[in-house]
Amino acid sequence: MSPLMPKKKEKFSIPTKYYMLAVIFICMILLGVTFLVDLPSKTTNSVVGYTIVPLQKGVSSVGMFFVQRKEMLVKIADLQKENEALKQEINALNEENIQLKQEKFELVSLRELFELDAQYSDYEKVGARVIAGGTGNWFDSFVIDKGSNDGIEVDMNVLSGAGLCGRVVEVGPNWSRVLSVIDDTSNVSAMVLSTSDRLIVSGDLESMKENHIRFSDLQDDDNSVSVGDKVVTSNISDKFLPGILIGYISSVESDPNNLTKSGYITPAVDFYHLNVVLVVKEKKQTTGEK
Amino acid sequence: MKKIIMNILLVPIFFVLQTAVFGRLSVVGVIPNVLVILVAVMGFMQGDKAALIIGFFCGLLVDIFTFRILGLNALIYSTIGFVTGKFHNTFYPEDFKLPLLVVTGSDIGYSLLMYLLTYLFRSRFHFGFYFLNVCLPELAYTLLVALAIYPLFLLLYRFVIKERVKE
Numbered sequence: 001m002s003p004l005m006p007k008k009k010e011k012f013s014i015p016t017k018y019y020m021l022a023v024i025f026i027c028m029i030l031l032g033v034t035f036l037v038d039l040p041s042k043t044t045n046s047v048v049g050y051t052i053v054p055l056q057k058g059v060s061s062v063g064m065f066f067v068q069r070k071e072m073l074v075k076i077a078d079l080q081k082e083n084e085a086l087k088q089e090i091n092a093l094n095e096e097n098i099q100l101k102q103e104k105f106e107l108v109s110l111r112e113l114f115e116l117d118a119q120y121s122d123y124e125k126v127g128a129r130v131i132a133g134g135t136g137n138w139f140d141s142f143v144i145d146k147g148s149n150d151g152i153e154v155d156m157n158v159l160s161g162a163g164l165c166g167r168v169v170e171v172g173p174n175w176s177r178v179l180s181v182i183d184d185t186s187n188v189s190a191m192v193l194s195t196s197d198r199l200i201v202s203g204d205l206e207s208m209k210e211n212h213i214r215f216s217d218l219q220d221d222d223n224s225v226s227v228g229d230k231v232v233t234s235n236i237s238d239k240f241l242p243g244i245l246i247g248y249i250s251s252v253e254s255d256p257n258n259l260t261k262s263g264y265i266t267p268a269v270d271f272y273h274l275n276v277v278l279v280v281k282e283k284k285q286t287t288g289e290k
Numbered sequence: 291m292k293k294i295i296m297n298i299l300l301v302p303i304f305f306v307l308q309t310a311v312f313g314r315l316s317v318v319g320v321i322p323n324v325l326v327i328l329v330a331v332m333g334f335m336q337g338d339k340a341a342l343i344i345g346f347f348c349g350l351l352v353d354i355f356t357f358r359i360l361g362l363n364a365l366i367y368s369t370i371g372f373v374t375g376k377f378h379n380t381f382y383p384e385d386f387k388l389p390l391l392v393v394t395g396s397d398i399g400y401s402l403l404m405y406l407l408t409y410l411f412r413s414r415f416h417f418g419f420y421f422l423n424v425c426l427p428e429l430a431y432t433l434l435v436a437l438a439i440y441p442l443f444l445l446l447y448r449f450v451i452k453e454r455v456k457e
Contacts, residue, residue, distance in 0.1 A: 016338045016372065023346050023368045030353075030361030052302060052355070059310040067314055133313025135352045135363075137320055137424045138404050143309070143355075177356070184409070205409075206416060209319065209423050272319060 049147065049172035053131070057145060060131040064275070123241065125159070125278040126150060131175070140183040140203065141166075144277060147174045155239050157280045163245035163268030164188070164233060165277055181246065182208045182271055189237035190246055193230040195220070201231065201246055201265060208271075212250060212264035220261055225252060231265055241284050293336070296450050297344055304328045305351045312435070320424070322431040323397055324439075325352070329367050330374045330396040331436075331443050334389055335451055338375020345371030359408075366403050370396045383444055393436045394429065401425040 128144035146152050148171050158165045158178045166180035181188055186203035199218035207214045218225065229249045235242035245268050252263040308324050315321070325348045333341030349364030356363075374392050381388075405420055414420070 016342060016375070019339060019342055020368070020372045023342060024365065026346075027361040027365035027368070030364065031359060034360040052306065052351070055302065055306045056310040059306050060314070062311070064314070066311075070315070130314075132309035133316070133321065135309055135313065135325075135356055136323065136404070137428050138408060139356065141356065142313075184414070185412075205424070206414075206419055272316065 046173055049174050053143075053145075053172070053175045056132045056143070060129075123280045123282050125280050126152075128152075128277055128279055130274050130277060138184070138205070140180045140205075140208070140271070141169070141177055142180065142274065143175055143177050144279070145175060146279065147172045147176050149173050151281060152176050152279055153283065155283055157239075157241055157244065157284075159244065159278045159280060160269045160274055160276075163247065164240065165269050165271075165274070167239055168279065178277070180271055182213055182267065188240060188246065189234045190215070190231050191234040192218070192220075192225050192249070193232050195224050195229075197225060198234050198236070199231070207264060211266065213247060213267055214262070215249075215265055216255075216260065216262040218252070218261040218263075219259070220252075225249065225261070227251065237284065239284060241280060241282065292450050293340075296446065297332070297340060300328060300332075301344060301347050301351065305348065305355075309355070317431060318427060320427040320431055322435045323400065323428060324432070324435060325367065326370065326396050326400050327393055327432060327436045327439065329371045330393045331389055331440070333371045333374030334377055334381050334392055335443065335447050336375075337378040338372050341371030341375045342368050343371075345369070362407060366400060370399060373399075383447060386440070389440060390433060390436060394433060397429050397432050398425065401428060 126146060128146040128150075130142050131145045132143040134141050144158075152168060152171055154168055154171055156168045158167060164181060166178045166183070166186070168176050169179045170177040179186055180203070181201065182203040184203055184205045188201040189198065190201045191198045197218055197220050199215045201213055201215045204214045215231070227249055231246045231249060233240040233242055233244045233246060247265040247267040247269075250264050250266045252261050254261050304324055308321075312321050312324055329341055329345040329348060332344050345367035346364050349362075349367035352363040352367075353360045374396055377388070377392055401421075401424065405417065405425070409420065410417075
């Protein structure tokens with residue numbers, strides 16, 4: 001391989017290391033652009049939207065077939081047991097339901113009295129199907145099949161049956177990406193429903209492996225917050241609408257500074273089995289933006 | 291020519307596989323990295339130049355689609371392609387062990403770089419945890435998938451890639 005004596009057969013070609021250098025150079029420029037400019041991603045989004053997303057939709061439905069088969073096998077035995085338990089529960093719940101109906105009647109009249117209509121069942125929502133998971137194990141986001149054509153915008157909140165799932169961070173014409181609240185970079189301002197004490201819920205890869213979300217900065221001077229309390233999004237959050245359920249406190253402990261507390265929350269949403277989510281078509285209005 | 295068309299088709303196919311199929315078939319919350327398999331095996335079969343370009347476009351797709359830091363994955367994947375391409379000279383279709391070793395190395399390399407660039411810089415120092423709970427399961431799952439699809443790559447090699455050598 002002496003450079004002085006090239007073999008006859010070898011055609012002249014640029015050594016790959018120069019290609020590598022060029023690629024590194026391009027990537028550096030892209031990295032710089034990402035950090036310096038808030039790149040308007042419209043064009044790339046549309047390209048992906050019209051090429052990759054239709055493929056994903058198709059393949060996703062095939063993929064779902066396998067997922068369902070896999071779960072079915074595991075679950076048949078469990079389901080029989082569960083069925084028994086559920087039948088008993090139905091009886092108990094029926095009784096409870098009657099009581100609750102009476103209480104709800106009271107609640108409705110009281111709420112009218114206080115003009116509280118901020119319960120999240122009132123928000124306009126649109127259903128969307130999850131068509132792609134993340135691209136790796138380090139971050140937790142997923143792609144849904146509704147985009148700007150359906151009126152989805154960045155920062156809209158995403159719910160799944162029981163509670164808060166995440167928020168839209170990127171929108172294409174027919175798809176959008178949702179950053180879930182368990183993602184390592186996600187922080188949500190929240191409060192404990194019973195005492196209105198504020199706290200910060202931070203997604204964390206480390207605790208998510210044990211099915212928890214970490215929280216911190218809880219100010220609770222009277223020790224009134226206890227395990228099992230509901231945690232909802234706070235009214236001072238600038239991205240999330242107030243009063244959406246995040247989960248239940250599963251452990252609390254005092255921080256070394258003795259002023260705040262931190263601990264773990266059991267999320268209300270099963271993040272590993274998301275199929276259909278609801279996007280709230282209402283964005284939080286903040287005074288900071290116009 | 292055939293080879294170029296194959297490469298152009300393989301990248302989106304594997305990307306869709308990664309996000310829409312494997313991205314949802316997680317086992318204990320971990321998904322395999324089939325893009326690393328593609329880039330590593332292609333580097334092994336076609337040499338560094340092709341794998342470099344395949345890696346670049348795979349990474350770029352990941353970057354556009356996740357839009358965290360544009361260019362980061364492109365850089366990592368093209369580096370993997372470039373390095374695995376260096377093993378092209380020792381490639382024999384009959385040998386199963388070496389490609390798996392190359393995939394292993396690539397996947398560990400990818401995990402380490404991702405940890406270093408996206409986690410360590412945000413002062414998440416608990417490396418042992420991430421290694422045991424993210425890198426190792428991902429590696430095991432990726433290897434399993436690689437074992438399953440490597441025969442398909444061999445078919446591609448026999449019918450598409452090798453032809454050029456004959457001419």
